[in-house]
Amino acid sequence: MITKKYVNTITDEKLENKLFQPENISTLEELLAAARREYQTLQKIQSKRRCNSDRRIKSQAELESVFDEVKEFVDDYLGFHFKDKPKCSFSRLRDFPDVSLRRTTNIFYVLGIGEMLISGTDLMSGEPMSFFSIAPAVVLGLAINNHYAIRNTNAYILESDRILLHREKYETLVPKLAHEYTHALQGRLHVLSSRRKECRNFMEGHARGVQRYVARSYWEQKDNPAFMDFTIREDTRELHLAYRLLCDRFSQQPHKILVKGLPKETIGQKFYRRKNGTVDPHVIGNSLMLIHEAQDGNDIYRQMLQGEYNF
Numbered sequence: 001m002i003t004k005k006y007v008n009t010i011t012d013e014k015l016e017n018k019l020f021q022p023e024n025i026s027t028l029e030e031l032l033a034a035a036r037r038e039y040q041t042l043q044k045i046q047s048k049r050r051c052n053s054d055r056r057i058k059s060q061a062e063l064e065s066v067f068d069e070v071k072e073f074v075d076d077y078l079g080f081h082f083k084d085k086p087k088c089s090f091s092r093l094r095d096f097p098d099v100s101l102r103r104t105t106n107i108f109y110v111l112g113i114g115e116m117l118i119s120g121t122d123l124m125s126g127e128p129m130s131f132f133s134i135a136p137a138v139v140l141g142l143a144i145n146n147h148y149a150i151r152n153t154n155a156y157i158l159e160s161d162r163i164l165l166h167r168e169k170y171e172t173l174v175p176k177l178a179h180e181y182t183h184a185l186q187g188r189l190h191v192l193s194s195r196r197k198e199c200r201n202f203m204e205g206h207a208r209g210v211q212r213y214v215a216r217s218y219w220e221q222k223d224n225p226a227f228m229d230f231t232i233r234e235d236t237r238e239l240h241l242a243y244r245l246l247c248d249r250f251s252q253q254p255h256k257i258l259v260k261g262l263p264k265e266t267i268g269q270k271f272y273r274r275k276n277g278t279v280d281p282h283v284i285g286n287s288l289m290l291i292h293e294a295q296d297g298n299d300i301y302r303q304m305l306q307g308e309y310n311f
């Protein structure tokens with residue numbers, strides 16, 4: 001079982017040091033070349049035939065049934081069968097755990113709509129357009145923007161033991177559910193959850209590893225590459241970013257042919273880097289896990305939760 005001693009070996013600083021080694025540059029190049037090939041092949045397949053089904057998961061009952069299916073798959077893979085399962089629902093404004101974001105969004109809605117009614121009445125009565133006529137639209141735009149971000153959230157909330165998911169097609173939902181459910185399992189291992197702010201690279205990398213296993217297994221079992229689509233795109237992006245970071249650190253030029261046309265840093269990742277002064281933990285965690293998975297196979301994710309795998 002995972003112990004305090006084991007958790008001390010997987011802190012953000014320790015895993016970052018493991019990744020930022022000059023010898024990892026050539027390994028990342030090999031992994032990136034393989035991910036790039038797979039990413040491009042999948043894009044070609046998808047452009048030729050429609051891989052995504054029309055099965056969009058819309059209702060809570062459908063979501064729970066997909067969750068039960070994915071949970072069983074992940075439990076069998078990782079060898080953990082906790083009796084209590086987390087709650088699982090679509091991301092909605094009223095359930096969102098960030099109270100201040102929820103409150104701000106509601107206030108913006110009330111102000112925006114109220115002001116809009118007032119300025120609409122002014123305009124109808126012949127008042128000239130002014131800054132105060134545009135302000136309500138700006139406020140309402142902020143509310144809609146927040147609301148949109150909330151509904152697009154995929155997350156596991158430790159405090160309420162709840163998985164929140166964006167409404168997706170079945171093929172995209174399955175790997176995302178596997179990722180968030182892995183966070184729930186990490187949370188059930190109390191040593192890890194008590195140190196979650198210091199082990200973000202581990203937690204995100206580990207969840208990406210389980211997500212990849214589930215995505216690949218579903219692809220094989222159901223003969224449908226759409227299950228791998230989201231995961232291979234993120235793997236390619238994260239390996240790409242890690243490769244550039246290592247090249248920067250050790251003053252090497254990235255191979256232009258290798259990085260040409262690859263998915264770049266997202267706005268969310270840029271925002272995270274500026275806000276926290278560190279790289280998105282998915283980038284560090286997933287790249288390091290991919291290096292270890294290539295060496296030791298995909299049983300490492302089970303071994304990690306048993307506190308048996310040494311980086």
Ligand SMILES: [Zn+2]
Binds near residue numbers: 183204207
């Ligand atoms: Zn995650």
